[in-house]
Amino acid sequence: MTNLEIYQFNCRPDNFGLLVHDPEIGVTASIDTPDGDAINQALEEKGWTLSHILLTHHHYDHVDGNAALKKKWGAVIVGNEADAARLPEIDLTVKCGSPFQFGAHEVRFIDTPGHTIGHVAIHFAEQKLLFTGDALFSLGCGRLFEGSARQMLQSLNTLAALPDETVVYCGHEYTQSNAAFALSVDPENEQLRARANEIDQLRAKGLPTLPTTIGAEKATNPFLRAGDAGIRAVLGMADADDVAVFAEIRQRKDSF
Numbered sequence: 001m002t003n004l005e006i007y008q009f010n011c012r013p014d015n016f017g018l019l020v021h022d023p024e025i026g027v028t029a030s031i032d033t034p035d036g037d038a039i040n041q042a043l044e045e046k047g048w049t050l051s052h053i054l055l056t057h058h059h060y061d062h063v064d065g066n067a068a069l070k071k072k073w074g075a076v077i078v079g080n081e082a083d084a085a086r087l088p089e090i091d092l093t094v095k096c097g098s099p100f101q102f103g104a105h106e107v108r109f110i111d112t113p114g115h116t117i118g119h120v121a122i123h124f125a126e127q128k129l130l131f132t133g134d135a136l137f138s139l140g141c142g143r144l145f146e147g148s149a150r151q152m153l154q155s156l157n158t159l160a161a162l163p164d165e166t167v168v169y170c171g172h173e174y175t176q177s178n179a180a181f182a183l184s185v186d187p188e189n190e191q192l193r194a195r196a197n198e199i200d201q202l203r204a205k206g207l208p209t210l211p212t213t214i215g216a217e218k219a220t221n222p223f224l225r226a227g228d229a230g231i232r233a234v235l236g237m238a239d240a241d242d243v244a245v246f247a248e249i250r251q252r253k254d255s256f
């Protein structure tokens with residue numbers, strides 16, 4: 001099995017465009033479509049032909065280019081069956097957990113409600129590659145627009161259970177502001193401090209802070225660390241359950 005090639009680029013003010021290319025079969029998928037023009041330009045730079053669009057959720061900054069890209073390329077738009085009514089121009093609906101093919105590769109949607117009810121992460125298990133949309137960010141997670149704290153925590157726990165070496169791409173470059181917040185609730189975490197410094201250096205050079213890995217996020221992302229004694233001490237919630245701690249962290253972030 002060949003390796004997949006990933007091309008990450010900037011779209012809109014802070015979205016990531018993401019193309020996944022299989023050089024052997026010649027198929028290319030866009031993960032969401034934040035900006036049709038930017039995605040076309042990226043395809044042109046790479047000399048790739050768009051065959052698939054794989055969607056994480058229905059928000060406009062993730063589906064805006066669906067119609068234009070489908071018209072130009074005839075790309076097949078694949079999304080979560082349970083949220084199909086909100087995914088523009090969808091062609092193929094897939095249940096969470098059911099495999100579908102991208103070229104020679106098997107892909108699955110992982111159900112990750114919270115940011116929206118129909119949100120999915122896109123998992124290439126064999127390549128240990130994960131696209132988390134607006135569910136999991138580096139050092140953060142998506143706002144709870146539709147789901148509960150309990151749902152989002154369960155979604156993030158599902159992702160955190162994947163192998164540590166899983167490479168994670170997400171929908172937005174929010175890492176630097178996420179780091180400032182993470183340090184406010186987890187100030188003694190040495191790995192987080194080191195990561196925050198690294199992020200500042202990357203952003204000073206205009207470089208992206210993604211991808212990350214599941215292992216790195218488990219060590220530094222406060223939304224994956226509701227059970228951590230140090231964070232609980234800062235919040236004064238030593239004996240609370242994980243959902244209450246997670247909800248408190250999310251609420252603090254909303255007003256940070």
Ligand SMILES: [Zn+2]
Binds near residue numbers: 057059062115134
């Ligand atoms: Zn969103």
